[in-house]
Amino acid sequence: PPPAALPSLRTSASFPRSPSQLPLFSKPSSIAGARLSARSTPSINPRCDAVSQGNETPPKPISSTPSPLELLKSSAANRYTKEKSSIIAIGLNIHTAPVEIREKLAIPEAQWPQVITELCALNHIEEAAVLSTCNRMEIYVVALSQHRGVKEVTEWMSKTSGVPVHELCKHQILLYNKDATKHLFEVAAGLDSLVLGEGQILAQVKQVVKAGQGVAGFDRKISGLFKQAISVGKRVRSETNISSGSVSVSSAAVELGLMKLSESSYVDAGVLVIGAGKMGKLVIKHLVAKGCKKMVVVNRTEEKVNAIRNELRDVEVVYRPLSEMLECAAAADVIFTSTASKSPLFTKENVHMLPPISQGERRRLFIDICVPRNVEPSVSDLDNALLYNVDDLQEVVVANKEDRLQKAREAQAIILEELNKFEAWIDSLETVPTIKKFRAYVERIRASELDKCLSKMGNDISKEQKEAIYALSMGIVNKLLHGPMQHLRCDGNDNRCLNEVLENMRALNRMYDLETEISVMEEKIRVKMGRSQK
Structure with a gap:
């Protein structure tokens, strides 16, 4: 379901999050839990991780007969299973770059679907969206690898605009996960605009969703992010009146x-x-x-x-x-x-x-x-x-700003509430593959044991008896699954809930050898290969 449909999901502000941002060419951590590590510290106007420090050497082709999928899996397995997919916001806006730089990166609305396709063709980008207005050109991506994703998108921006990478880095915003989400919510609410509370930006965020419909790469996480941002923008405007008396x-x-x-x-x-x-x-x-x-x-x-x-x-x-x-x-x-x-x-x-x-x-x-x-x-x-x-x-904006600052503070409380809701939804997606695999594992056992039972009873039992035995097997399974399933979902009422849910997920993977992380990695590789072959 979209994040807006899960009002009860919350993450705790006190949930411990260990830094995971890596320098561009650092070797990823070998700790098994690194893939589930917490979101990294933001970089609001940071140095660019894609500054030329040399290029990575691609894996050498293997001169044998494995399939392309096996080749890609062998080179990608470590980095895809040891890093969690990241939401990244990267680009320029009116606060960080002058108009002479922004105009070189401006992307007409008609080209947004093409840009999504080009970005998702990059090796480490799963999903993408572009928000290009007179005040900003920001790209939002879901990256398989955080630092590699930043490098690829920055190089794409440089190639497309003709602006050197080192020049982009002087003006770039670069935000990860929770901070990237919060930034987009503030943009949609009009808090990051030149004119505080201006309404046109919300229409532009809506247009991102409209332009992305049906485009491969504008998928579950990114579309959910932008739809939630639209909800935030509407809530802020209706509950704080931040746009009343404001100027566009x-x-x-x-x-x-x-x-x-x-x-x-x-x-x-x-x-x-x-x-x-x-x-x-x-x-x-x-x-x-x-x-x-x-x-x-x-x-x-x-x-x-x-x-x-x-x-x-x-x-x-x-x-x-x-x-x-x-x-x-x-x-x-x-x-x-x-x-x-x-x-x-x-x-x-x-x-x-x-x-x-x-x-x-x-x-x-x-x-x-x-x-x-x-x-x-x-x-x-x-x-x-x-x-x-x-x-x-x-010059005009400063004169109109003071009377809306209090409303902006009220808006931040709404944004925090919606941010926690979205974070809980994103984190809950981590357990979906485990839930599916665990259900399938139990269902295989139930079906097998039911077949053994019916075969021993012969052909003398009636249809009603078969249905009763089937219902008995389903009832036992559902009651046994109820506890584990509850502990793989977070209802937001417990400060330790998210931490415990993720630990429960890892425990089930170990106990039943579900290999969820491997299956997720394989699916991501198949998607990337499918897009590259189109």
């Missing part, structure tokens, strides 16, 4: 424009909005809320602009095609850009050629809220233009 990136941009206009009004200013997508539509609505009665909207097609007109009947919204963008810019005092263009729409040369604005010697104002940016950074060098991007919105 779009409204902060409109506020910034108001602050920079000398007359402090949009009533008489020439306003141009480039792009009528989600961000552009929000900009237009906030402009109307600030008194703007007329604006020009440049977009590739008129369809979206017509839809906006239908919502804002008392406002004059003039549509112009993209081919008339520079002509419209020449008549504008303030220009908002919010398109998905991968290259600048305004260059230094074409902005320099624009005529002076109509009102005095004031400079034309460009507010670029896109990543990648729509306005070339060198435009700021011109005497006839002022340029602001998403990183410049702090």
Whole structure:
């Protein structure tokens, strides 16, 4: 079941967790219990484990006739059974990296499924998801090996963006397991946004789930993580009202424009909005809320602009095609850009050629809220233009932040509760293979003994008698299994519950020789091989 369906599961905050984070090229611990070791200490803006320290030498091919699965198992057995799969958050955001770095890693929403497929084709990545917005590009993965997974994802990010690994490491966030989960919950709740409590990020987290549906690699743990994050975001907003009176990136941009206009009004200013997508539509609505009665909207097609007109009947919204963008810019005092263009729409040369604005010697104002940016950074060098991007919105955000800090503290209590619930669900998955194998083991014995009994009784017994004997065997088995099954589940009422459940799991594996860890490892290898062959 999804984590949201298990409200009674909790982990204890006092459950002992031993550090397990390893340097990139350290040899994994040989202790048998290391696979069940606790989650590692986070690295909020850490050194990167993937800095070039040499490459690992791949296992040499064996010149015999074993199957590909056997070859892979022989090279992977130790690391897959001695390390527990880890949830890892890795990427850049507005708090750690400037826009000129973030824009190089930005991934359009249409490419998210392809990215999941590419990441899961890496040797140590089981599951993946990508969250790419104007403020962040973060990748969430379930990795078979923690340090190898970080190395592979970092190298993939470098190859895809063209940003060297050492440069990525300067700005990278790198969080593991509980800390990665908590980070995503805070993102969905709006606590990690430039604008505290902003609502658009929750819609973007929902879009991750929508984009991942049916994609191999957006599987149980990652999909459960993001679905739980959506629940957290909804709870925080409904129970704390953290979004009430708060501003989004779009409204902060409109506020910034108001602050920079000398007359402090949009009533008489020439306003141009480039792009009528989600961000552009929000900009237009906030402009109307600030008194703007007329604006020009440049977009590739008129369809979206017509839809906006239908919502804002008392406002004059003039549509112009993209081919008339520079002509419209020449008549504008303030220009908002919010398109998905991968290259600048305004260059230094074409902005320099624009005529002076109509009102005095004031400079034309460009507010670029896109990543990648729509306005070339060198435009700021011109005497006839002022340029602001998403990183410049702090000026507005700071003024609106204090009144929401108390609500943010209340939100943290909700996040902690939901975090414990999700952690208990993830940890309970550890016992699922043992439960299945133990049930199958007992069922084989029951079926075998029932067949022996019926064969000794001959053909003289009736159908009703056979059914009664069958019911007797099932009743005995179910009553005998009840105790062990209860001790393989955690109901969250006992501080020692999780520790005991995992120990019970290991005990059953030893006593009945279930070899659960080996079977899980084989299944992971089969999945990896299946994906690589597609």
